[in-house]
Amino acid sequence: MENILEIKNLHTYFYTEDLIIKAVEGLSLSVKKGEVLGLVGESACGKTVTAHSVMRLIQPPGKIVKGQILFEGEDLLKLSQDNMRRLRGKTISIIFQEPWAALNPLYTIGFQIVETIKIHKNDITKRKLRHLALELLRKVGISQPEIMALSCSPKLLIADEPTSSLDVTIQAQIMDLFAQLIQEAKFTLILITHNLALCSQIANRVAIMYAGKIVELATIEEIFACPLHPYTQALFSSISQKESKEKKLKAIEGTVPDASSKPKGCHFHPRCPLKKEICINSYPEFIEIKPQHWVSCFMVRPS
Amino acid sequence: MRRVENKVLLDIKNLKKYYPVRRGLFYKTVGWIKAVDDVSFFLSEGETLGLVGESGCGKTTLAKTILRLIEPDEGSIYFAGKDLTKLPLNRMRALRKDLQIIFQNPFNSLDPRFTVLRIIREGLLNFIPKKNGKEIIALSKKILKDVGLPKDSIDRYPHEFSGGQRQRISIARSLILNPKLLVLDEPVSSLDVSIQAQVLNLLHALQREFNLTYLFITHDLRVIEYISDKIAVMYLGKIVEIADTSQLYGHPVHPYTEALLSALPTLDPKEKKKRIILKGYPPSPINPPSGCRFHTRCIYAQKKCEVEEPKLILRDSRMVACHFPL
Numbered sequence: 001m002e003n004i005l006e007i008k009n010l011h012t013y014f015y016t017e018d019l020i021i022k023a024v025e026g027l028s029l030s031v032k033k034g035e036v037l038g039l040v041g042e043s044a045c046g047k048t049v050t051a052h053s054v055m056r057l058i059q060p061p062g063k064i065v066k067g068q069i070l071f072e073g074e075d076l077l078k079l080s081q082d083n084m085r086r087l088r089g090k091t092i093s094i095i096f097q098e099p100w101a102a103l104n105p106l107y108t109i110g111f112q113i114v115e116t117i118k119i120h121k122n123d124i125t126k127r128k129l130r131h132l133a134l135e136l137l138r139k140v141g142i143s144q145p146e147i148m149a150l151s152c153s154p155k156l157l158i159a160d161e162p163t164s165s166l167d168v169t170i171q172a173q174i175m176d177l178f179a180q181l182i183q184e185a186k187f188t189l190i191l192i193t194h195n196l197a198l199c200s201q202i203a204n205r206v207a208i209m210y211a212g213k214i215v216e217l218a219t220i221e222e223i224f225a226c227p228l229h230p231y232t233q234a235l236f237s238s239i240s241q242k243e244s245k246e247k248k249l250k251a252i253e254g255t256v257p258d259a260s261s262k263p264k265g266c267h268f269h270p271r272c273p274l275k276k277e278i279c280i281n282s283y284p285e286f287i288e289i290k291p292q293h294w295v296s297c298f299m300v301r302p303s
Numbered sequence: 304m305r306r307v308e309n310k311v312l313l314d315i316k317n318l319k320k321y322y323p324v325r326r327g328l329f330y331k332t333v334g335w336i337k338a339v340d341d342v343s344f345f346l347s348e349g350e351t352l353g354l355v356g357e358s359g360c361g362k363t364t365l366a367k368t369i370l371r372l373i374e375p376d377e378g379s380i381y382f383a384g385k386d387l388t389k390l391p392l393n394r395m396r397a398l399r400k401d402l403q404i405i406f407q408n409p410f411n412s413l414d415p416r417f418t419v420l421r422i423i424r425e426g427l428l429n430f431i432p433k434k435n436g437k438e439i440i441a442l443s444k445k446i447l448k449d450v451g452l453p454k455d456s457i458d459r460y461p462h463e464f465s466g467g468q469r470q471r472i473s474i475a476r477s478l479i480l481n482p483k484l485l486v487l488d489e490p491v492s493s494l495d496v497s498i499q500a501q502v503l504n505l506l507h508a509l510q511r512e513f514n515l516t517y518l519f520i521t522h523d524l525r526v527i528e529y530i531s532d533k534i535a536v537m538y539l540g541k542i543v544e545i546a547d548t549s550q551l552y553g554h555p556v557h558p559y560t561e562a563l564l565s566a567l568p569t570l571d572p573k574e575k576k577k578r579i580i581l582k583g584y585p586p587s588p589i590n591p592p593s594g595c596r597f598h599t600r601c602i603y604a605q606k607k608c609e610v611e612e613p614k615l616i617l618r619d620s621r622m623v624a625c626h627f628p629l
Binding site: 042043167168169170171172173175176194195196197198200201224234235236238239249250251252253255256 | 357358465467468495496497498499500501503504522524525529562563565566567568569570571578580581584
């Protein structure tokens with residue numbers, strides 16, 4: 001399958017008065033056309049910054065320092081502001097995390113849905129717009145911001161924690177809706193979440209992110225059956241499971257490192273149960289251990 | 304299994320808290336929000352009761368009402384045999400030492416201008432004023448060690464700590480008073496999963512060490528399964544089911560419990576479980592539906608459910624409020 005999006009060696013930094021926060025540091029990731037890719041990691045690991053980099057929404061003091069973001073072969077970072085604006089919301093769209101903050105309380109829902117269409121299609125009549133908005137609303141059944149992102153039938157949709165501020169029953173509704181829309185509209189979806197279980201429902205592949213980098217990438221079946229990176233394994237075991245009822249949960253010691261002072265070597269080494277000398281000094285390459293399964297860890301090597 | 308003594312510590316009977324809805328020029332009461340509507344349950348010493356429900360169902364109001372941070376309108380709260388609702392305020396205040404609460408967000412429940420020592424000793428100064436400075440510092444250091452914080456944190460400020468560590472400070476602040484009941488209002492919801500596990504392990508260990516009784520409020524069904532002995536499910540101000548944790552997860556009897564559990568995403572992509580997607584949103588608590596409050600979203604609802612409100616009654620060693628339990 002061809003790649004719709006290829007992120008190569010992306011570095012996005014934030015410059016404060018006295019420190020540089022390396023939110024994304026050397027991230028590479030390919031997204032296949034038509035797939036649902038889950039991007040999973042804990043808070044402050046750089047998930048949202050990655051998404052905003054793809055949309056080119058990084059504002060000062062943030063800056064994309066290095067790398068390429070190829071969308072259908074074209075480097076988004078080389079596009080002019082005008083050309084980028086033509087793409088944004090039309091071909092590549094985003095759903096922001098907080099539905100309360102993502103909608104402007106001063107405008108009607110209808111206006112906000114058609115706003116993107118108006119920008120991208122000049123020749124459309126008011127009546128047509130209204131009709132379209134109504135149809136979209138009917139499609140999603142509810143007034144969630146999801147529809148705004150879908151109003152121009154994008155090729156790539158990035159959903160940044162679309163359900164994490166919602167209750168479980170509502171979350172189930174939204175996930176169901178996503179599954180249904182993907183069947184109908186055939187777009188590519190990057191689902192950003194901290195909830196591994198959520199990915200298992202609709203994702204084809206999962207990328208695990210830690211401290212600004214992808215540490216593991218595999219198909220959904222593979223990652224649930226055989227997670228290889230110690231961080232991924234720890235993530236699985238720290239979610240309470242039925243069989244762990246009477247046991248202690250396996251917590252990961254320590255905390256996520258500060259993006260301004262990441263540990264040398266493998267960023268996970270201070271919390272890793274398997275660390276060796278080499279992990280402290282150098283960063284492990286991201287390699288394909290078995291077909292379709294990539295890991296960046298010295299302790300996991302092809303046999 | 305943890306040894307659970309049968310002595311009842313907290314016994315809630317027909318507790319109600321209504322808020323008036325006022326509108327118009329004369330600020331007339333046009334309706335009532337029934338945030339907590341006729342809630343009854345009990346909690347034995349050393350036990351953990353998980354209270355689960357969606358946002359707006361009245362979990363936090365219930366917790367605050369039990370502590371009389373909000374005055375209840377009706378009903379009684381027996382704590383160690385005493386009815387808290389009948390206590391005069393000065394005696395209630397003295398009792399607060401035994402009933403502590405830990406809030407959801409450790410970023411705004413700690414005063415940013417206080418050092419950790421000042422935060423955790425405040426309760427001591429209020430309730431046990433005779434202790435001298437040295438004793439207080441020694442006790443504070445011991446408590447910090449108990450919750451897994453380094454000794455030198457005593458002179459530091461909240462902003463120097465991560466979310467998980469701040470929640471440990473909140474726990475230390477409550478524990479220093481040697482409470483009997485700890486109300487935990489979404490204590491891990493704002494933390495990352497790897498940190499959640501640390502805090503849950505800590506709460507588990509502390510419970511055994513100090514024989515604490517927990518009322519654990521959360522919307523997270525995974526967390527609550529791990530920590531609770533029994534679980535109460537709340538919907539629109541009412542408790543719809545109370546059962547032992549394994550019983551509830553093994554076989555939910557109330558349709559709402561069933562839907563909640565089925566909405567939970569599984570960790571196994573191959574397992575395609577039967578999912579019940581509830582239609583619509585929880586109705587407004589201002590004018591809740593007639594009869595069973597859940598009937599508007601219930602897939603099993605029948606005529607009777609629209610008319611007659613089901614009572615919470617004992618059925619096969621669990622409490623359930625449904626005309627047609629599963």
